Amino acid sequence: VLQVLSASFVAFAHGSNDVANAVGPLWLGLGGVGRMTPRWLLALGGIGIVAGIVTLGYRVVATVGWKITELTPTRGFCAEFSAACVILTASSLGIPVSTTHVLVGAVIGVGLARGMQAVDRRVSLRILASWLLTLPGAAALSMGYLTLFKVVIGL
Structure with missing residues (x-):
């Protein structure tokens, strides 16, 4: 249950940062400087992210999920929760970050907690x-x- 919550927390954090990264240049190109981004544009970015995970995401899931280090539910929770905290902090500061980079760093971190040989x-x-x-x-x-x-x- 905790890992389902932490995965949802990462997905929320992902939306707070990566959708903005994806649609930001489009919105500025449409003359949206200084104005609130319309919800339809944010929804379009969200649809794009869903399409990406459904069509190609399985390969990244395999790499992050088990190729870097062995993840248990506890390790997965710790990695996801840590990543979500970092991403949401960056988002609240208006700093674009890569969800992938942050999550991979967190997965490597839980692996290193078990020793270099675990990664x-x-x-x-x-x-x-x-x-x-x-x-x-x-x-x-x-x-x-x-x-x-x-x-x-x-x-």
């Missing part, structure tokens, strides 16, 4: 490498797309 180093390093590549990769892609738009439609 799959190969999986953890692969995740860290993906984080190091995705930030500059996303920046490079957005620069490329904007350049393409400038050339094609003269923005």
Whole structure:
């Protein structure tokens, strides 16, 4: 029961931060600076997150759920509750954070509480490498797309 509550707490935290990350640029592009984001736009972001978890989320569930470290209900609760607290604190301060990064850090933390050998180093390093590549990769892609738009439609 506690883990169901902590999973719901993480989902709530996820909505408080990641939906805002997803729809924020769209809302600003529509001229929404300084105005309240409409609920329909937030709902659209929520629908997108649900579609993502239903279609591709199972792979991430496998990695976070059992490939990093062995999770029991108690360990899962501790990781989820900790992650939700961090995400909600960041959200209340208006700081965009990655739910994935925070939750993976919490899962690694409960693994490390059992000792270094309890964490799959190969999986953890692969995740860290993906984080190091995705930030500059996303920046490079957005620069490329904007350049393409400038050339094609003269923005």
